[in-house]
Amino acid sequence: MSLGATAPSRATLATPVFDPAVLRRDFPILDQEVNSRDLVYLDNAATTQKPASVLTALESYYRRDNANVHRGIHELSRRATVAYEDARARVGRFVGATDPAEVIFTRGTTESINLMAWSWGLDVLREGDEILLTEMEHHSNVVPWQLVAQRTGATLRWLEIDDQGLLELDALPKLLGQRTRLVSLTHVSNVLGTVNPVADIVHTVREHSDALVLIDGAQAVPHLPVDVRSLGCDAYAFSGHKMCGPTGIGVLWARRALLDSMPPFQGGGEMIRVVEREGSTWADLPHKFEAGTPNIAGAIGLSAAVDYLERVGMAAIARHEHELLTYALDHLAEVPGFRGLGPDQVELRSGVISFALGDAHPHDISTILDSEGIAVRAGHHCAQLVMRHLGLPATTRASFYFYNTTDDVDRMVTALHVVKGIFG
Amino acid sequence: MENPPLKSLYQQLILEHYRKPKNKADLPDRTVEVRMTNPVCGDEIVLQLKIEGDEIRTARFAGQGCSISQASVSMMTTLLEGRKLADADGIATRFTQMMHGDESAGGDRTLGDLRALQGVSKFPVRIKCALLGFDALLEALKQSGHTPVVRDEGDEEETTP
Numbered sequence: 001m002s003l004g005a006t007a008p009s010r011a012t013l014a015t016p017v018f019d020p021a022v023l024r025r026d027f028p029i030l031d032q033e034v035n036s037r038d039l040v041y042l043d044n045a046a047t048t049q050k051p052a053s054v055l056t057a058l059e060s061y062y063r064r065d066n067a068n069v070h071r072g073i074h075e076l077s078r079r080a081t082v083a084y085e086d087a088r089a090r091v092g093r094f095v096g097a098t099d100p101a102e103v104i105f106t107r108g109t110t111e112s113i114n115l116m117a118w119s120w121g122l123d124v125l126r127e128g129d130e131i132l133l134t135e136m137e138h139h140s141n142v143v144p145w146q147l148v149a150q151r152t153g154a155t156l157r158w159l160e161i162d163d164q165g166l167l168e169l170d171a172l173p174k175l176l177g178q179r180t181r182l183v184s185l186t187h188v189s190n191v192l193g194t195v196n197p198v199a200d201i202v203h204t205v206r207e208h209s210d211a212l213v214l215i216d217g218a219q220a221v222p223h224l225p226v227d228v229r230s231l232g233c234d235a236y237a238f239s240g241h242k243m244c245g246p247t248g249i250g251v252l253w254a255r256r257a258l259l260d261s262m263p264p265f266q267g268g269g270e271m272i273r274v275v276e277r278e279g280s281t282w283a284d285l286p287h288k289f290e291a292g293t294p295n296i297a298g299a300i301g302l303s304a305a306v307d308y309l310e311r312v313g314m315a316a317i318a319r320h321e322h323e324l325l326t327y328a329l330d331h332l333a334e335v336p337g338f339r340g341l342g343p344d345q346v347e348l349r350s351g352v353i354s355f356a357l358g359d360a361h362p363h364d365i366s367t368i369l370d371s372e373g374i375a376v377r378a379g380h381h382c383a384q385l386v387m388r389h390l391g392l393p394a395t396t397r398a399s400f401y402f403y404n405t406t407d408d409v410d411r412m413v414t415a416l417h418v419v420k421g422i423f424g
Numbered sequence: 425m426e427n428p429p430l431k432s433l434y435q436q437l438i439l440e441h442y443r444k445p446k447n448k449a450d451l452p453d454r455t456v457e458v459r460m461t462n463p464v465c466g467d468e469i470v471l472q473l474k475i476e477g478d479e480i481r482t483a484r485f486a487g488q489g490c491s492i493s494q495a496s497v498s499m500m501t502t503l504l505e506g507r508k509l510a511d512a513d514g515i516a517t518r519f520t521q522m523m524h525g526d527e528s529a530g531g532d533r534t535l536g537d538l539r540a541l542q543g544v545s546k547f548p549v550r551i552k553c554a555l556l557g558f559d560a561l562l563e564a565l566k567q568s569g570h571t572p573v574v575r576d577e578g579d580e581e582e583t584t585p
């Protein structure tokens with residue numbers, strides 16, 4: 001283990017050299033054969049693999065410290081509570097959130113956005129109010145707003161994308177106005193890899209409206225340094241499992257004043273102060289938004305993931321993924337019939353490549369790649385609005401993480417030649 | 425292609441039906457039309473049948489999707505014309521059995537070109553693709569007053585979009 005939590009004092013850590021071939025040894029799952037070939041995992045935009053240090057953190061919590069939080073007087077409950085609250089502070093600091101009260105643990109990005117929609121949206125939105133979304137959004141940043149708009153009479157408006165998959169930002173000022181109550185958009189596109197200029201967008205929104213800005217950071221926090229304060233947004237959502245953490249844990253960060261103004265999302269234990277027959281009063285932040293026993297192990301696992309990512313270095317991760325993206329686009333261009341989607345400028349992208357290959361359907365491509373031990377995603381990627389813009393019912397998507405190597409890319413290129421051999 | 429399961433999956437006959445599908449056209453005097461989609465992958469089939477009495481006179485389809493779903497529906501339509509509704513139902517039953525691993529179905533002449541799809545049974549995640557056209561057929565038969573026989577549908581796959 002090069003960076004495992006069990007060996008934090010090893011000399012290699014004093015002068016960390018970024019080497020994906022070494023880092024991948026920290027990920028037990030990557031060391032296996034699939035269909036008699038060494039596994040090549042290129043479905044990281046769907047979920048990432050977990051380093052041994054995260055698996056160890058989960059196991060040692062359940063082996064030694066498991067208890068409910070914020071309830072018991074006993075020692076195990078104290079330990080679990082400390083570990084859970086330390087995790088909140090740790091994960092918050094990772095994205096520049098200095099006040100742990102502003103860090104709400106959720107099931108993931110989807111629940112974070114739903115929390116905003118059902119708590120803030122249902123409370124505040126009125127007939128004629130406008131919510132501005134973009135054509136680039138994942139369904140998790142579309143459907144909650146459609147549901148709340150139906151109940152409140154609010155209207156959805158859309159910022160479109162151009163043929164390269166960049167937001168048409170020139171149109172943004174015209175879409176904003178007094179009726180705009182919320183602008184909710186993705187930081188990084190899960191289909192095209194487009195990295196949106198969030199700080200500039202927030203600036204434009206502030207100039208032309210009083211709208212809140214919510215950012216879907218599910219594809220950003222795992223891959224590039226993110227500081228929610230310097231982005232200037234009001235709320236930011238992300239998922240643990242896309243950044244080496246466990247499934248079922250994620251974060252909604254939002255400004256304290258905003259969270260204070262919002263009613264609870266779910267009711268239950270943990271989120272109350274006093275319960276009487278006539279009504280109840282709410283716990284302080286962040287507990288007001290965490291009804292029921294939270295995903296304690298998940299939060300602890302995510303904290304271990306953040307420790308791991310910080311030791312690798314987010315800047316190094318972003319740099320490596322750019323190098324890999326450039327290498328992959330160069331080599332994929334040599335496959336006859338390859339058509340890559342997304343911005344031409346690599347600087348505007350993260351490590352995601354959606355593509356078409358001749359008349360081979362993405363499902364067939366994915367089956368053939370799987371038979372060569374290579375995991376990619378085929379389908380609409382929960383972004384049917386993007387697909388409609390591209391005029392494609394589905395694409396094949398390869399998405400990288402820091403443990404992927406140029407060898408992985410070479411294996412994919414070779415397998416795509418097999419696809420060409422079958423489909424011509 | 426060295427990979428034997430892959431070779432049996434992508435038979436030449438399947439690729440021919442994918443590239444040049446049979447009966448892919450509009451049927452203006454249809455008596456029934458059924459649209460089936462697989463929300464997981466976006467594959468889509470619109471099956472149009474002209475049924476007179478208890479017999480299928482004409483079968484046409486429109487659709488988009490992977491080679492397996494499109495070849496399967498193309499092959500299926502070539503078997504339907506002139507069939508009694510109960511016989512069409514029988515083909516669906518036999519084909520479903522083949523998808524769920526019944527090897528004897530692979531030698532059943534009533535399945536025609538569909539026998540080339542036997543290799544799909546070795547790829548569990550692709551069985552739904554092969555059955556999409558038959559899902560449309562069974563729904564069309566139901567809407568036309570035919571009660572399909574009860575069959576073992578096998579394990580339903582849990583998937584999320």
